[in-house]
Amino acid sequence: MAEGLRLVTEGMSPTLVENLARAAGLEQGPLALARAAGLAFPESEAAAPAAQDEVRERLLLAPALAVARALAASGGAAPELADLDAILGWGYPAWTGGPLWFIASMGPDRLAARCRALETRHGARFAPPAIMPTSGARGAGEGRESPASTLV
Numbered sequence: 170m171a172e173g174l175r176l177v178t179e180g181m182s183p184t185l186v187e188n189l190a191r192a193a194g195l196e197q198g199p200l201a202l203a204r205a206a207g208l209a210f211p212e213s214e215a216a217a218p219a220a221q222d223e224v225r226e227r228l229l230l231a232p233a234l235a236v237a238r239a240l241a242a243s244g245g246a247a248p249e250l251a252d253l254d255a256i257l258g259w260g261y262p263a264w265t266g267g268p269l270w271f272i273a274s275m276g277p278d279r280l281a282a283r284c285r286a287l288e289t290r291h292g293a294r295f296a297p298p299a300i301m302p303t304s305g306a307r308g309a310g311e312g313r314e315s316p317a318s319t320l321v
Contacts, residue, residue: 284296
């Protein structure tokens with residue numbers, strides 16, 4: 170929700186933000202969540218200041234990084250449930266496997282590069298996590314450790 174509100178504040182059309190969020194697989198757009206929480210935001214239909222791919226990436230990466238940081242700060246409390254909780258609890262796109270799988274599937278080098286680029290343009294919330302995921306996105310039962318376990 171926070172990243173969607175930031176995009177509108179930057180001048181992006183609320184309709185475009187919602188459409189891109191849905192296209193990225195979010196069950197409910199961030200602005201619909203804001204409305205449900207009673208938050209107000211400008212309803213302008215300004216031109217998009219950012220490329221659509223970057224907007225989708227921001228909408229997926231900002232909460233994924235927040236989950237990774239929270240998990241690391243908690244000492245790894247139930248990392249195996251973080252992805253499931255995010256998908257079932259707040260509608261993180263299932264196609265990603267969850268926020269931890271999403272960032273792990275990028276690989277540490279690509280994740281660090283994308284985080285640094287977004288951090289330069291949009292702030293510290295996109296700083297690379299202190300502990301980078303090292304596992305590829307492999308399904309359970311393939312003899313691979315969960316990427317959540319590599320974050321803590």
